[in-house]
Amino acid sequence: MAPPQDTARLQRLPRVTANYNGLQGLVLVPMGILLLLSGAVTLAEPRNPLFVAGLVPAFATMGLLALYYRRRFGRVRSGESGYQSAAAAMALTVFFLLSVPVNRLIHSPDAPDTAVWLTGVQAALTLATVSVAGPLLRRRPGDLVLSRHWQILSLALLCAALVPVGLFVEGGHPLNTVEHSWPGLAIAFGAALLIGGLSDHRLLVRSLAPSPATAGER
Amino acid sequence: MATPAEELAEMDRLIHEPARLALTTALTSGAGADFVFLQTLTGLTRGNLSSHLHKLERAGMVTLTRTGAGRTARTWASLTSRGQESVRRHWQRLEGLKHLAGDALGAPDPDPG
Numbered sequence: 569m570a571p572p573q574d575t576a577r578l579q580r581l582p583r584v585t586a587n588y589n590g591l592q593g594l595v596l597v598p599m600g601i602l603l604l605l606s607g608a609v610t611l612a613e614p615r616n617p618l619f620v621a622g623l624v625p626a627f628a629t630m631g632l633l634a635l636y637y638r639r640r641f642g643r644v645r646s647g648e649s650g651y652q653s654a655a656a657a658m659a660l661t662v663f664f665l666l667s668v669p670v671n672r673l674i675h676s677p678d679a680p681d682t683a684v685w686l687t688g689v690q691a692a693l694t695l696a697t698v699s700v701a702g703p704l705l706r707r708r709p710g711d712l713v714l715s716r717h718w719q720i721l722s723l724a725l726l727c728a729a730l731v732p733v734g735l736f737v738e739g740g741h742p743l744n745t746v747e748h749s750w751p752g753l754a755i756a757f758g759a760a761l762l763i764g765g766l767s768d769h770r771l772l773v774r775s776l777a778p779s780p781a782t783a784g785e786r
Numbered sequence: 787m788a789t790p791a792e793e794l795a796e797m798d799r800l801i802h803e804p805a806r807l808a809l810t811t812a813l814t815s816g817a818g819a820d821f822v823f824l825q826t827l828t829g830l831t832r833g834n835l836s837s838h839l840h841k842l843e844r845a846g847m848v849t850l851t852r853t854g855a856g857r858t859a860r861t862w863a864s865l866t867s868r869g870q871e872s873v874r875r876h877w878q879r880l881e882g883l884k885h886l887a888g889d890a891l892g893a894p895d896p897d898p899g
Contacts, residue, residue, distance in 0.1 A: 578811050586815035642823025778829025
């Protein structure tokens with residue numbers, strides 16, 4: 569009989585196989601880097617073409633990384649791309665629904681000052697939707713364990729956004745201004761894509777590493 | 787001709803072999819996986835993996851399909867409904883054994899002398 573750690577690893581394999589396409593985390597990294605850089609540069613230089621100029625190279629790199637996964641780890645036909653699209657659509661809906669009150673509070677001169685970071689809350693809730701919608705739509709709640717790092721990231725971002733910095737600064741939270749809202753949002757999403765993507769990749773590589781029992785056979 | 791009990795024992799050995807257990811367990815997700823993915827998963831050589839997959843195919847556990855030609859040729863493996871059921875039962879049996887072993891280890895020694 570297999571040792572307990574091998575048994576646990578084996579029992580995780582169906583989940584990893586079913587979610588293989590979503591665990592190809594390196595694909596997210598170029599977009600994460602672009603958003604992070606673009607956000608950071610925009611804080612210093614509000615009008616810059618970095619994001620637009622970086623889109624084509626970022627998508628090209630993402631395509632190459634997807635190809636790397638096919639060559640290095642192979643392919644899985646899970647027939648669940650429809651659920652992934654539905655989860656992405658749900659996240660976009662949450663993002664745009666939250667955009668309405670957030671934009672009103674940031675752009676309207678009559679709006680009251682807000683103590684918490686509004687676009688940070690928006691980013692956190694969007695990420696949380698992505699992390700839980702897929703497994704729940706597929707009725708595989710056990711798969712939520714594979715997106716635990718995304719849930720932790722969302723929670724960490726939400727906690728950071730809810731720190732009432734605006735109570736101690738005149739004019740509300742400093743990231744709620746018109747000029748800081750986009751870079752703040754870009755940095756939040758960029759950091760999340762970078763950390764979450766690398767964590768996805770690490771999880772995939774660890775899960776797919778052959779166990780000593782099978783590798784010993786060769 | 788083998789008795790049902792012998793057939794069952796044979797089926798257990800077929801699945802319980804470590805590489806085949808990893809292959810069939812991964813495929814219980816309902817997904818089809820290509821040869822490269824299964825090779826990454828098990829760390830087997832092409833020849834060994836091919837041999838295991840053909841054993842499983844002959845036993846009716848796995849369906850192998852080939853797509854493309856030349857450089858794009860790929861072999862896909864997916865579990866049949868019979869394979870799904872056999873792997874599910876096999877894991878139930880393993881879990882049962884695990885609990886039995888746990889109970890035996892936790893129980894006081896009946897003959898300490």
